[in-house]
Amino acid sequence: MLPNLPRDEIKDIFRRCLLIRRFEESLIGLHREGGSFGHFHVYIGEEVTGAVAMRMLQPDDKAFTTHRNHGHLLARGADPGRLLAEIMGKATGYNKGKGGTLHALPGELGFLQTSAVVGGVIPLAAGAAYASKQMKKDFVSICLFGDGALEEGAAPETFNIAALWSLPVIFLCENNSLGLGERKSSDYSGSTNAARHLNELVTPYGIPSRVIDGTDAAAVHQAMSEALNRARAGKGPAFIEAQTYRWAGSKPLWPDLLTGITDLTMAWDKGKIPQEHRQWHEKQDPVLRISREILEAGHLSREQILELDSEVRSEIGKGVLFAKESPLPDPQSAFENIFA
Amino acid sequence: MLPNLPRDEIKDIFRRCLLIRRFEESLIGLHREGGSFGHFHVYIGEEVTGAVAMRMLQPDDKAFTTHRNHGHLLARGADPGRLLAEIMGKATGYNKGKGGTLHALPGELGFLQTSAVVGGVIPLAAGAAYASKQMKKDFVSICLFGDGALEEGAAPETFNIAALWSLPVIFLCENNSLGLGERKSSDYSGSTNAARHLNELVTPYGIPSRVIDGTDAAAVHQAMSEALNRARAGKGPAFIEAQTYRWAGSKPLWPDLLTGITDLTMAWDKGKIPQEHRQWHEKQDPVLRISREILEAGHLSREQILELDSEVRSEIGKGVLFAKESPLPDPQSAFENIFA
């Protein structure tokens, strides 16, 4: 479902979804072409969660994200060119090529740390919330992390403290393990948790939680509204588990565009949906889902959707060009920024 | 209440309680006299939990304990002399003077590690249980730890794994924070947990738990029986929270015999109970409580109780003598036992 928001805002959410999807597709393409930018993770399948949640933040709210950050950064307004440049290790990247995909950080947008250590950002995000409280500021802190982070001890330590000190922090756990069993062989890992319901892990600490379908824009909007209100009212932390299906292209090594470059016309033309990955295109793909919902609600026509998409594609295209043409950093710059 | 056991066994439990109490009292006395044996922690107030639980173990069950270990070791049969020698850093101590109070370890009794790192033994104990399962042995593993350990991330990580792998481990959490508020100033710490009920921390993982009065011998016996049966039947871990009141003499620095050398006649002669610490003597002291219960049940007469006590005292006295007369280790032995 769509949140009850004006058309412009819905369009904006949709635009962000497309931006993320087209960015990731381009990235996978660039890697195929032989770009060497280390192991990376894409946000395909989780776009709606990020697009809805991140735009609800105020400019001075703080955000913390993980190895699977591209969607979060783009959803909050990161420039695709500078992000891509960072992923390609270029001097013009957000981190001057020092971070890469694992640590890409548009600091000007209120991101404070992108940590590739599973669970690493959980205490950090609570810390920013602690700062807000101590300095009597209004900002809240949002912590984005995967289901796997709940297997790390840093998570419950932080839940305890965040609850004890009523910190204005939102724990947004993106559980992308749906459709996976336990971790298999050297496969990319899925949740390995004895807890049947991950949100119950915060219940003993008295932290309220919501379990939502992360591809349902209305649900994300509703859960975030509640959590933000709670945090801003000084009532303490909240936990949201946004469930999404694991995209088939998430491979242990490199993401693989198994489901193809997204064809938005599949949203209204079922005949275009191929037999392979039919579930994905019909039910799980959040970009196709929100396209259908927007059509049905009459916010945009088919043509308008395709037009928006081509705008987005050309924006991404410019970003790709910018990143490709950007220079590599000066080797000597490796010795800068060790200390402030 | 007393467990439904033959008189001899009840007497044995009682004897262990007395042994622990008299040991700790002597230790505090020795420290007063100027013994220098580092910071130590006593088990006063928790005797019944240890005395009942430890004697239920089979010889090849494995046990892991903490900085507050004296009671556990003695309850499972440690020699007071060798334990005291260890605490005094003597060559005849269980660890040849290398461990001291914090790491005292009668290995021959199935203790594998005494860790003074809060939470340190929790994964270790699950590990011994894993070994039992892997090697298709019957032994179970018991993990003794305080309420504070639940604030460490190692605890939930282990609960998750122990549950997932159905490990034969018993988590016996001795919550001695009753009667304390949150940790105060530089006071000895009490539980600082947002969870109102500590046992609920294991519930999400599907680990069954019991909350019991740790001074109630029958309750300890019942909870341990269930947990042992479960573990031996291959049904996985169990969690027991044994609640006791914090003994007034637990100081941040050195334990202080604020409640005096225990006068067992207070068990039947209320008139002897002084105004100060009345609650302790009347309600909280597990040794006085079990004395009263034994009297009431007719297992032992007043005289028999006092006789047992004086036997115990003389045993402790011998231990003290042994420890005092034992030699210090040869300085060169510091360089032995680094590797097996």
Next chain:
Amino acid sequence: MREISYAEAVAEALSEAMENDPRVCLLGSYFFGLSPRRVLMDELKEKFGPSRIQDTPISEIGIAGIGTGAAMAGLRPIVDIATASFIFQAWPQVVNEAANAFYMSGGQTRVPVIFHILHGLRGGGAAQHSHSPQAMLWNAPGLQIMLPTSPADAKGLLRTAIHSDNPTVFVDHSLLFEVKGPVPDGDYRVPFGQGDVKRVGSDVTLVATSYMVQRSLQVAAKLSAEGIQVEVVDPRTLVPLDKETILASVAKTGRVVVVDECHRSCGVAAEISAIIAEEGFSSLKKPIKRVTRADVPVPFSRVLENAIAPTEDKIEAAVRSLVS
């Protein structure tokens, strides 16, 4: 100048910093361990209350991370880990989050956090409570490391740390608490990266850190009576390190003993020795000696602890071996 104890100097620095800047706060309050000086912390708590001096659960990785994240968002927290051995619980946050944040963000995220640890052999701490993790920390770039040894240095360095935008580890030692010395008035600071020659001498250089400076001064005083003039160099901070002061002393004496309380292998003394062996080689007249904690887990019994510790006897013997 006023003479006060090291512990008082630290407490003064904390008190003044908290008065002057509402962003300065403490997470954890065992700054003075269980020493008698912990009354100083009680006084600070009285003065500033729990909103500024926050007691915490036993959750080192959580608290270190919260301090780090708070620093990223503009607070200037001092995270008190107390016994240094338990910074291991916080290791991922200290060495992999706090230390890396500024660099890996390309200079965007500043982390003005201080981690306070009480390191070293304290008598009976045994294997699990006696660590000196400063060598491991030095191997994690991005952290500043201060190890004051006098009241004036303690106050002046702590002030510098509090005003720094970088994560700093305050490597403290409870055996220093009662050391007395003159402390200047006013808002003086001791800059990082500036070593101090704690005693001038011409025969042998003793490079020592933290409590080992005190031991080295004792040995120097004793040997001076015999005509052996020992120079005691105290780097005061490891990151940044004042190599020049060390190398200048070695250039003068040609003989050097490095004294340090870490375990020997890859300890602080190893690094200082390696620097001298590379950059001060031409002035060396004798092998570089190290006096360190032996590569042995710390035993409990005092006689054993002593056997593995960098004691005055061992420092003295090392110096003598270079001048005989």
Next chain:
Amino acid sequence: MREISYAEAVAEALSEAMENDPRVCLLGSYFFGLSPRRVLMDELKEKFGPSRIQDTPISEIGIAGIGTGAAMAGLRPIVDIATASFIFQAWPQVVNEAANAFYMSGGQTRVPVIFHILHGLRGGGAAQHSHSPQAMLWNAPGLQIMLPTSPADAKGLLRTAIHSDNPTVFVDHSLLFEVKGPVPDGDYRVPFGQGDVKRVGSDVTLVATSYMVQRSLQVAAKLSAEGIQVEVVDPRTLVPLDKETILASVAKTGRVVVVDECHRSCGVAAEISAIIAEEGFSSLKKPIKRVTRADVPVPFSRVLENAIAPTEDKIEAAVRSLVS
């Protein structure tokens, strides 16, 4: 003799050990990381099943502790931490429980556990995935440390580790997986504490560990053409360390470069340098040089990573500086 790859040699050692001893098992199965060689692990899993090769949650301190506790109770587990940086999560269990157990129990509790880590610069790992924690581990007495560099050493050392009653860290490097070499048949073992001269030379000694041995051999081959004869010494284990082989080589050449991938300060090279500066001083003709990773968090971009890495160019330059 058969020629196989390093990765195959490791897989053989694991397979044979699990066949021969039901107590040997694996906790975690990213032994070959995400390299193409991970098919070897898939084969082992096929052969031994999940009861012997257990996948785990993302819970390093839990798993390291469970491996340690299991070892205490008689199992012989191999705990695979995979990327070395995440052994920091397990730090308290590795350095404060496993390392200390035998000693602090006065020789009662044996801990036959192996921790496997993939360390080092792997190209694009950036600040949080590229650690070489062997120096920090060396500073924690009670741990054996092996760093094989050839297929034969890998198999032979791993066998020794599996039969040892002490905790061992297997410091592995994914850039070694494809190195090929002869591997003897049968149950041979490579003893711990016995270094290996990987190339004989008379002019300069290169002491190198892990993947740096391969780089050093490249440089030695190149310089040999110019008449500079470099001896490459590979200690193979840090704990125990074969000082004799290192010192004998230095006695012969009088010139030494220590090469190592840890961050510079308090790294492995620092320790080896300090040992030589103390015990091999009289044979030194030149300062002891170190080529290490710089004291900089690891940057992502390859050009930057290269700038801080101990590359062949830098090794060559260091050697040349000693012979010019």
